[in-house]
Amino acid sequence: MSLRVEILSALFSFVAIVPRTEADDPERVRPSTGTVGQLRKAATEAADTLGEHLDAGHDWLYRRVQHLFEDIDLRFVGSEQAPIVVPLSPLRIGFDSELIHRQGGLDLAANPDVEATVLLPNLERRLKLFITSSDLQESPRDPTVEDNPVRAGARFVPRSHIEFELGVRVKMWPSGFAALRWTPEFSAGAVRVRPFAKTYVESGLGLGASGGITLERWSDRWIVRSASYANWVRNTSATEWSQSFIVGYARAVIQERRYDSLATGRDLACGAAARVSVFGDRVSRTSSYEASVLMKRPLRSGWLYGYVEPVVRWERDSGWHPDVGVRFGFDALFWGLASLPTEVASYCR
Numbered sequence: 033m034s035l036r037v038e039i040l041s042a043l044f045s046f047v048a049i050v051p052r053t054e055a056d057d058p059e060r061v062r063p064s065t066g067t068v069g070q071l072r073k074a075a076t077e078a079a080d081t082l083g084e085h086l087d088a089g090h091d092w093l094y095r096r097v098q099h100l101f102e103d104i105d106l107r108f109v110g111s112e113q114a115p116i117v118v119p120l121s122p123l124r125i126g127f128d129s130e131l132i133h134r135q136g137g138l139d140l141a142a143n144p145d146v147e148a149t150v151l152l153p154n155l156e157r158r159l160k161l162f163i164t165s166s167d168l169q170e171s172p173r174d175p176t177v178e179d180n181p182v183r184a185g186a187r188f189v190p191r192s193h194i195e196f197e198l199g200v201r202v203k204m205w206p207s208g209f210a211a212l213r214w215t216p217e218f219s220a221g222a223v224r225v226r227p228f229a230k231t232y233v234e235s236g237l238g239l240g241a242s243g244g245i246t247l248e249r250w251s252d253r254w255i256v257r258s259a260s261y262a263n264w265v266r267n268t269s270a271t272e273w274s275q276s277f278i279v280g281y282a283r284a285v286i287q288e289r290r291y292d293s294l295a296t297g298r299d300l301a302c303g304a305a306a307r308v309s310v311f312g313d314r315v316s317r318t319s320s321y322e323a324s325v326l327m328k329r330p331l332r333s334g335w336l337y338g339y340v341e342p343v344v345r346w347e348r349d350s351g352w353h354p355d356v357g358v359r360f361g362f363d364a365l366f367w368g369l370a371s372l373p374t375e376v377a378s379y380c381r
Contacts, residue, residue, distance in 0.1 A: 058253050059284040061301045061334070063122035064368035068102040071095055071120075071369070086332050087370035094366045097123060105152035116153040123148040123366040124288075132343075132357030135350060139357075146182065147290070160187045162197070168209055168232050169242040169263045172274055172295030173311065183209070193217070201234070209234040215289060224248050228291045238267035246294050254281050255305070259295035273312045280305025280326070286337070286363070298363075300328045301337055320347040324359070333370045337363045 079085045102118040109115040126145035131138065143165075150161040163184045185199015193216040201207045211232035218225055229243040244261035257278040264271045276295050282303030286293075293299040297307055309322045328339035341359040346352045 057250050058255075058282045058303075059301075061284055061286045061365070062367070063365075064120055066120055068098045068118045068120060071098060083332055086336070090333075090335055090364070090366070090370045094123075094369060097121075097366065101150060101152060105154045108152075108155040118153060119151045121149060121151045124363060125366070126361060126363045128359065128361040130343075130357060130359045132345070132355050134355045135353050147288070149187075160189065161185070162187050162199075166290060166292060168201070168211060168234060169240065170228070170230065170291045171242070171263060171272070172259065172261055172276065172292045172309075185209075205236075207235040207237070215291075222249050224250075226294065238265065240265040244291060244295070246291075253283060253303075255279070257294070257297075261291070261295055271314060274309060276307055276309040278305050278307045286365070297326050298328075298339070300326065300339075302329050304328070318348065320345060322346075331362065335365045335367070335370055337365070339363075 079088045098120055101121050105118050106115055124145075124147045126147075127142065128145055129140070129142035131140050133139075146163060146165045148163040150163065152161060155161075161184075163182060165182050168183065181201050181203040183199055183201050185197055188196040188198075190196065193214060195213040195215070197209070197211045197213065199209060201209060209232060211230055214227070214229045216227055224247070226246045226248075227243075228245065229241075231239075231241050233239045240263065242261070242263040244259065246257060246259045248255055248257035255278065257276075259276040259278070260274075262271065262273040274295070278297050280297065280300065280303055282300045282305070284301040284303070285299050286301045288299055297305040304325065304327045306325050307323070309324075310318060311320045311322070313319045322343060322345045324341050324343040326339060326341040328337060330336065331338045339359075339361060343357055343359055345355045345357075347355070
């Protein structure tokens with residue numbers, strides 16, 4: 033507990049002495065706006081290079097997915113109702129992998145990551161559908177060691193920053209879940225504050241609660257960020273927590289609302305960040321330490337981002353032996369057409 037207090041004290045001290053500049057904040061990578069009907073027809077130009085083939089494949093899949101969503105939605109229009117224009121649905125497909133040298137040898141782990149907000153206004157009317165592979169607790173732990181089946185369901189947004197989710201976790205024995213999430217955002221002077229609180233229940237797991245808070249400050253595209261997190265499960269009385277401290281430089285960030293992306297620095301689109309994290313499985317018991325340096329940049333046309341992250345980890349179960357390795361992966365954003373530069377901007381030019 034004292035270690036977390038020391039880390040937070042160091043963060044506040046650093047934030048207090050960092051001078052405030054008027055330089056630009058990092059660019060925000062956001063999904064394209066518009067409707068499915070506005071999508072341009074397939075380009076007639078033949079692709080010659082590998083990059084052009086990747087762009088063509090991206091746009092082909094993007095159009096197919098969007099038109100599929102539109103076809104599904106229009107089936108639910110009543111005979112006496114005027115159809116609502118179908119907007120574009122943002123989709124992100126990621127892949128995370130990790131190669132770690134432990135005492136017993138090399139370990140390789142990999143996991144896909146999917147996040148989609150499916151906008152079907154004629155079906156939804158007052159709710160949003162979603163598909164995600166993130167865990168229900170939104171834990172900032174390494175995604176390569178977590179086996180998280182896909183979750184799908186409906187999301188109600190009765191008020192700003194308040195969401196209610198109801199859905200099912202897709203696995204061999206499906207389980208139902210419900211969650212109430214609160215994610216406001218405000219500023220305290222030059223510091224941006226993002227609290228996060230979630231109460232959830234899942235069949236087979238029971239009642240639980242997770243939450244955290246991120247504090248960050250930007251100065252000439254340099255970032256200082258603290259991310260605190262805790263999760264509690266009633267049936268087992270189990271508590272896990274983490275504290276991360278991030279310092280880095282970013283010219284652009286991917287605009288997402290997932291707490292685990294903020295806590296790990298994966299929301300960077302173009303930049304580098306050093307991170308120190310502490311994890312625990314009881315209120316006063318530490319289970320592991322981790323230090324890493326994340327480097328991320330666009331690989332193609334502002335829609336494909338790759339990262340590499342050297343990491344050192346010390347775990348209690350292995351006698352605090354330093355395990356050295358590297359994480360690497362990519363994020364493919366289907367947030368616009370690669371053939372339209374105004375929709376998919378390029379960063380780090």
